Amino acid sequence: MLLPLKPGELSRLIPAVATGPQFAASSGNPRKVLQRLLISLIGGVISLLVAQSLFSSRFGPVWLVVGFVFLLYMLWGPILEAGRRNATLRRYPVAALFEGEVGDLYTREVVEERREQAGKQGRLELVENKRTWLCLELEDEEGYLGQVRFPMEKKHQAIRRGMVVRALVLSERKDFARIGAISDAWLPQPKLWVGEYPYLLRPAFEELCLRRLR
Structure with a gap:
């Protein structure tokens, strides 16, 4: 389900100036x-x-x-x-509140850093620093919407298929035929925020969900 945002709501959810979590x-x-x-x-x-x-x-x-x-x-x-x-x-002209579910989830290894260092024989070797990321596929009654991925932590083991998920969806088109971006996401059942970067002012987004998704 997509509920288009009202004028001014996007700027209240995604600030122009960095917040504390965004700075971190x-x-x-x-x-x-x-x-x-x-x-x-x-x-x-x-x-x-x-x-x-x-x-x-x-x-x-x-x-x-x-x-x-x-x-x-x-x-x-x-x-x-x-x-x-x-x-x-913030540059996208159209935004909507999305409520759907976790259609699928899986992990993948992501190379976060590559560097060369000398091996035991003095030769340069390529060393890769990998980290496990969790990928969530979001869907609603109309089907697949997109994906949210982020570094996996122990708390994320509570996430299951079928859990309700809410996020902000952005597009260049009013009919959302093509999705331009998806913000970080809120899973109300385990009370978890997930995403690679904390775009949203989270208390404001949770309040918006309470008002618009009754």
Whole structure:
């Protein structure tokens, strides 16, 4: 079942500015955090040294600002990334509240990182970091809608076929003949939120479901 959203509801469900959970999700894995930290420190220190050497020049204050921008990269980097991801869904002209069920679920191994390292004989070997992801196929009375996938955790073992699932569906067309994107999803029976990225303001979405799906 698809219930089209009213004007203004999409912007209340998917914010333009990053929320706390979105900031955490956009911060990335420890390797990405370390990369941001190195960029922040190296860029900040170099810019501040240049600003100090040009202190009497008119360009000194400019480099000082650049230095502080680099030092704050650990903060604004994830915020910018979250805003970009939110914008990919907010740009759709049509959105609808979806209620259906888990038609099928299965796991798959996803390569999250590839790197080269020296083996026992000193040769470079390709090492893959894999993680188990759970894929949920969503369907309603009209059939298959789409898929939501995410890294599997122990709590996700409670998910079963036939469970009610709710999500936001976005499209370029008013008849939803072609689905452009699906948000993270809410399973009310086990009270679980699932998805690769927390697009939705979850309390607001749960409240919307209570009002529209009575």
